Amino acid sequence: MSDFRKDFPILEKEVYGKRLVYLDNAATSQKPNSxxxxxxxxxxxxxxxxxxxxxxxxxxxxxxxxxxxxxxxxxxxxxxxxxxxxxxxxxxxxxxxxxxxxxxxxxxxxxxxxxxxxxxxxxxxxxxxxxxxxxxxxxxxxxxxxxxxxxxxxxxxxxxxxxxxxxxxxxxxxxxxxxxxxxxxxxxxxxxxxxxxxxxxxxxxxxxxxxxxxxxxxxxxxxxxxxxxxxxxxxxxxxxxxxxxxxxxxxxxxxxxxxxxxxxxxxxxxxxxxxxxxxxxxIGMDKIREHEHEVYSYARNKLLETDGVTVYGNTKEMCGSISFNLDGIHHYDTGLILDKMGIAVRTGHHCAQPLMRTLGTEGTVRASFALYNTKEDADRLLEGIEKVRMMYA
Missing domain, CATH: 3.40.640.10 (Type I PLP-dependent aspartate aminotransferase-like (Major domain))
Incomplete structure (x- = not known):
């Protein structure tokens, strides 16, 4: 699939001097030029x-x-x-x-x-x-x-x-x-x-x-x-x-x-x-689904392989959102540090407090993906997580 970032002008924005990695799509998506x-x-x-x-x-x-x-x-x-x-x-x-x-x-x-x-x-x-x-x-x-x-x-x-x-x-x-x-x-x-x-x-x-x-x-x-x-x-x-x-x-x-x-x-x-x-x-909804599944699965599997990270949920079919926490680090602190690295995620209970009680946590870090996200975005997220862990080591 082609890089569709070019169709979304806000994705050219820099945040704190770094290229924006927008992973808050479950809250709202960015808009294409059209x-x-x-x-x-x-x-x-x-x-x-x-x-x-x-x-x-x-x-x-x-x-x-x-x-x-x-x-x-x-x-x-x-x-x-x-x-x-x-x-x-x-x-x-x-x-x-x-x-x-x-x-x-x-x-x-x-x-x-x-x-x-x-x-x-x-x-x-x-x-x-x-x-x-x-x-x-x-x-x-x-x-x-x-x-x-x-x-x-x-x-x-x-x-x-x-x-x-x-x-x-x-x-x-x-x-x-x-x-x-x-x-x-x-x-x-x-x-x-x-x-x-x-x-x-x-x-x-x-x-x-x-x-x-x-x-x-x-x-x-x-x-x-x-x-x-x-x-x-x-x-x-x-x-x-x-x-x-x-x-x-x-x-x-x-x-x-x-x-x-x-x-x-x-x-x-x-x-x-x-x-x-x-x-x-x-683009084609089937192509969108195929591309997003590839990026989503890549990010989720990498998070599952990362020590000190708890990933929530494990269902037969998944899309869009991944919720996780870093051991011993508050989700809010994780989100703040990732933001300083140009990575936009969401933290908190995500308007799903009954689910949070089931999961046994007050909140999570949520990375959510859209058609313009790439494996490079996932890698930036993982790099950011490593930096957070090092800061709290």
Whole structure:
């Protein structure tokens, strides 16, 4: 694979006099020139509110916005564009589902995995649901055969890939079990959609949430796939743009997806997702996955071979993130020293405190990879780790 660093202008930046090695992609990805140009072009050439205007700029903006919806629909294998809603991100997508299903969830239970981000925990609690964890083994492999569904189970909400460990959950197996009991499944794809091909119809899930900024698009925008059978649930937000007829006594709503997009959306952000998809598809998702797997496996194996380093998680399939700690050295101190070497990693609990308690640690160092990372980046990380260890020897 060619070096795609040249497409990402921020990667030319030096940090403390050293070439930036950006390994915080699970938090947010960097943006290629094509995405940056798309956002700039929108604001300089087309900026207007959508759907409700009859003038030229509004029609152009509306066309680009809906074209992006079509691209997202095709990218994730949805049945039709109407099954795709633009949101403020994965967190917002999950909250919207939780709010829309509140009457069903309140007093009942939602099944989750043990590696969930807080965004796939807190919204269900706010909806009044009780959470129950699907068992996993010591390596954090999910155990679908251990799923126990009761008459209180109303939803399974599961991450496709862990933002902490990089573990990939067997979501198709989970969905198959859920279907046997007619239980809907929500998939949090925030940490997978940028790393591998996704087909919601093949997966069979009812909801899928993802963020634009983790897939090389703008911040503050995301997508929510809703299957046809849930296409008429009540909207979680109310306001302009999503109504059919409003009186002081009653309001009726437009058909999906507009009924779920109250107010002025992040138009430039939605259009940037289409640009990001175009960029990834020009490369090829299979090629991206192959390249990332090579770099990821190289880095992970090197870390496993390094004395005094604990690497967390060991599942059948992994991507994106690697979490580790250096023996006797606080994760925060490790991150600070690596930063001074131009290496950007994340430290802390990564919005996954239940998982941290399972792992027996307060936090980890997390290196997370994207399509522009290379084995050279992994080597720089390993060199940085050696320096940290020498400083604390």
């Amino acid at each position: 995405v940056i140009d798309t956002i700039s072009d929108y604001y300089s050439s087309d900026n207007s509110n959508i759907h409700r205007g009859v003038h030229y700029l509004s029609e152009i903006s509306s066309e680009k916005y809906e074209k992006s919806r079509e691209e997202v629909s095709n990218f994730i294998g949805a049945g039709e564009p109407g099954e795709v809603t633009f949101t403020a991100g994965t967190t917002d997508s999950i909250n919207q589902v939780a709010c829309s299903l509140k009457s069903i969830l309140k007093g009942n239970e939602v099944l989750v995995s043990g590696v969930e981000h807080h965004s796939n925990i807190v919204p269900w609690q706010l909806a009044g649901a009780t959470l129950r964890e699907i068992p996993m083994d010591e390596g954090c492999n999910l155990l679908p055969d251990s799923i126990e569904i009761t008459d209180k189970t109303k939803l399974i909400a599961i991450s496709h890939a862990s933002n902490v460990l990089g573990s990939v959950n067997p979501i198709k197996e989970v969905v198959e079990i859920a279907k046997e009991h007619d239980i809907p499944v929500l998939v949090d794809a925030a940490q997978s959609i940028q790393h591998m091909p996704i087909d919601v119809q093949d997966i069979g899930c009812d909801f899928l949430a993802a963020s634009g900024h983790k897939m090389y698009a703008a911040t503050g925008v995301g997508v929510l796939y809703t299957s046809e059978r849930f296409g008429d649930i009540l909207p979680a937000r109310g306001g302009g743009g999503m109504v059919d007829r409003v009186t002081l006594e009653e309001t009726t709503y437009l058909k999906p997806p507009l009924r779920y997009e109250a107010g002025t959306p992040h138009i430039a952000g939605a259009i940037s997702i289409a640009a990001a998809i175009d960029y990834m598809q020009d």
